[in-house]
Amino acid sequence: KAGVTQTPRYLIKTRGQQVTLSCSPISGHRSVSWYQQTPGQGLQFLFEYFSETQRNKGNFPGRFSGRQFSNSRSEMNVSTLELGDSALYLCASSLGQGVGGYTFGSGTRLTVV
């Protein structure tokens, strides 16, 4: 079966711009969570959605937001980009908040210049 698909794979943006990242979960998975990965901080939790509702949120500023659609696909938006937002953004899906484990996509590499 198809895995978790994240688009785009690479992105270069300028400071102050905004960006939208997309994640398509494994078919049948209703939970999608997002993580930011940087060399210094490792994987940090951004938020988790289940059935179009945000169930949990990490300690990130309000510039980071997300949503989930009825088909479980999710988008993450970052507004007013800062240089420190450069990172690998990973999406993971599960049947429901970890049931059966989390499967990760390959990530979107965002570079802010």
Place this chain on the structure above:
Amino acid sequence: EDQVTQSPEALRLQEGESSSLNCSYTVSGLRGLFWYRQDPGKGPEFLFTLYSAGEEKEKERLKATLTKKESFLHITAPKPEDSATYLCAVHGVTQGGSEKLVFGKGMKLTVNP
């Protein structure tokens, strides 16, 4: 505060030289402990889930064990293709009652031929 600590941060082994990676954690309401493998430029790849103290899981040259406060990933007779970053993550319930996945910063394993 929920914490996951992995040690060592990096490990170099010769092919065939067995070793163990440690993951210690403090979390309320442990729902499960996950081990992932991550190759450069890719998303984490699921290895194991452990749910209760005393549980063990095996896959090829890898064996994961769990106690009440830590987990070990034992690597027996490693090969160069086992070189990767190994991530430990704990799925728990926060003080606020919501669920989250907390990652350690990872352990970079290099296996020399």
